[in-house]
Amino acid sequence: MPKIARLNGSIDQIDLEFVEREATPRFLMKLSIQLHLAGLSLSNTVSILEIFGVERARSTVHNWVHKADLQPEDGQSPDHVAVDETVIRLNDEQYWLYAAVDPKANKLLHTKLEPTRTSVISRAFFAELREKHDVDDAVFLIDGAPQLKDACSRHGLDFRYERHGNRNSVERVFREVKRRTSSFSNCFSNANADTADDWLRSFSFAWNQLI
Known part of the structure; x- marks a missing residue:
């Protein structure tokens, strides 16, 4: 029920x-x-x-x-936020999917698809995350990637390195996204980056509703 x-x-x-x-x-x-x-x-x-x-x-x-322009609900206030990035194939090109997850609720807070990963892009992702949610007092869980450490430091956010534990929530999200994009070739084949980014936000909405 x-x-x-x-x-x-x-x-x-x-x-x-x-x-x-x-x-x-x-x-x-x-x-x-x-x-x-x-x-x-x-x-x-x-x-x-x-x-x-x-x-x-x-x-x-x-x-x-x-x-339908679906996306995760704004205004969340998690105690911890797991942040990571992973490679996504779009046609024959490589993109980076950034994702922030509330590990306690196992809900996606924000996603962004980027053509590369740099400190500037990571800072921009964190800026968007802070605009959408109340995360300034949260502890950010990162895997030691220098660009994520730099972004946390630049935004004055508390962070710690964690490769497993609560960070497993974001890994589960990545596994499902990759399963979908590999199984359903009509998702990201012959699609531009904006369309894929759009789909990922819609996926985030559905993930949060059905977990």
Whole structure:
């Protein structure tokens, strides 16, 4: 029952203000968005719609997901924040996914996809995180990457090195993102960086609702 309640709650939070003229019932649009973000491929999501007598292209569901502009809720106040970066393949190019996770709640706080990793980019990520959430008194858990240490120091944030323990929460997120991007080639193939960044924010929304 709790998982069903979270699913219903996340569907209610999906805003369809972008819809002008759409023949698909709004509940089915929201269900399609949620199912895809929860792990269903676009092809299988379209098959679910067909059960309800609605035929839509995979690209249509893909557009619904991106136009919904979903992202994690702002204003969180975690005691600890696990921060890390990992390589993401976008077509034939390498990008870096930055992620901040509340390890106690196992919820994503912020993500950002960048073409490289530098101290300047890391500082900007932390600046965005501080704008979205109340994290100035939190302890940041990092793995010793110099650019993350520099960003914490520049922002005057308390941090400590931790390779396991509470940092496992961000590793679980990375594993799921990589599983999705490798299993569902239609996610990041033939997509630009802005589209991928968009999808990652939407994924963060769904992750927080369904964990």
